[in-house]
Amino acid sequence: MRSFGTYGYVRPEQHYIVPRTTEVADFINRVKAGRYIVLFAPRQTGKTTFFRLALNTLTVEDPTYFPILLDFQTLRTAAPVTFYEQLYYQIKRQIESIFQKRGEAPSEALTQFLADTTLTDHFSMEAFFENLPVIQERPSLL
Numbered sequence: 001m002r003s004f005g006t007y008g009y010v011r012p013e014q015h016y017i018v019p020r021t022t023e024v025a026d027f028i029n030r031v032k033a034g035r036y037i038v039l040f041a042p043r044q045t046g047k048t049t050f051f052r053l054a055l056n057t058l059t060v061e062d063p064t065y066f067p068i069l070l071d072f073q074t075l076r077t078a079a080p081v082t083f084y085e086q087l088y089y090q091i092k093r094q095i096e097s098i099f100q101k102r103g104e105a106p107s108e109a110l111t112q113f114l115a116d117t118t119l120t121d122h123f124s125m126e127a128f129f130e131n132l133p134v135i136q137e138r139p140s141l142l
Helices: 021-032 047-061 080-102 108-116 122-137
Strands: none
Touching (some): 080 108, 080 122
8 A cells, every 4th residue: 555755765666656757758868868967846855756766767768877876965974085985885886786686797897897996086986987888888898
């Protein structure tokens, strides 16, 4: 039996939601066009739920997309060293989760890339995200 989700993560199979099909389609079109997307609304209005549902829909439609969801809320007061260590932990965990959900194993190249990565500052984070698509796009590395 469904109920109204009043806290935490909203799960469509457990909670009532408004599907927002038109908005999800628009979001997906913007992602595919390489556009930046900003979701701006008051607290508790479904931004995270919308974002998760849209990304789920996107990856079902086109499994070449590889969304990595990060929560900076928990890191907002962390010292820089802790921030980057925990950020890398979240990224790695998300990547492993995506492969697990897809019933696949990461390539040796991706596994090595992750093992060799250390995030220490915004420069290393930028380099990580610049090089991650290269690892994913080169079939010889997969």
